[in-house]
Amino acid sequence: MPLKILLVDDSKVSRLALSKSLKRLDDSLEISEAASADAAELLLQEKSIDLALIDYNMPDRNGLELAEVLLKSYPQMKQTLVTANIQDSIRDKAISMGIDFIAKPAKAEELAKVVGV
Numbered sequence: 001m002p003l004k005i006l007l008v009d010d011s012k013v014s015r016l017a018l019s020k021s022l023k024r025l026d027d028s029l030e031i032s033e034a035a036s037a038d039a040a041e042l043l044l045q046e047k048s049i050d051l052a053l054i055d056y057n058m059p060d061r062n063g064l065e066l067a068e069v070l071l072k073s074y075p076q077m078k079q080t081l082v083t084a085n086i087q088d089s090i091r092d093k094a095i096s097m098g099i100d101f102i103a104k105p106a107k108a109e110e111l112a113k114v115v116g117v
Helices: 012-025 037-046 063-073 088-096 108-115
Strands: 004-008 030-034 051-054 078-083 100-103
Touching: 004 012, 004 037, 012 030, 012 108, 030 037, 037 063, 051 063, 051 108, 063 078, 063 088, 078 088, 088 100, 100 108
Parallel strands: 004 030, 004 051, 051 078, 078 100
Antiparallel strands: none
């Protein structure tokens, strides 16, 4: 069964780049996209997701605020913060929450590790 991934990023360009990188790793991945934290929550009410790749800087809520909600509502779903905002405090908070952290631009080997391919 293919891995179902949700990309949450307000930048369409970032979502496209990440999607292309993931498809290069494994063409069978099922990739969904959300342009905001609110859109991600709505999508998750309708669709089962195995892994969420979440940007930090978004207009409605930041990625860690979304991650906190998702950890409570979908504890089985893996999450990774994928962001250009590489402050130690953000990385440390993500790690303390049990969330992986990848700096943008995401390298193929880092994506392969979180996707498990």
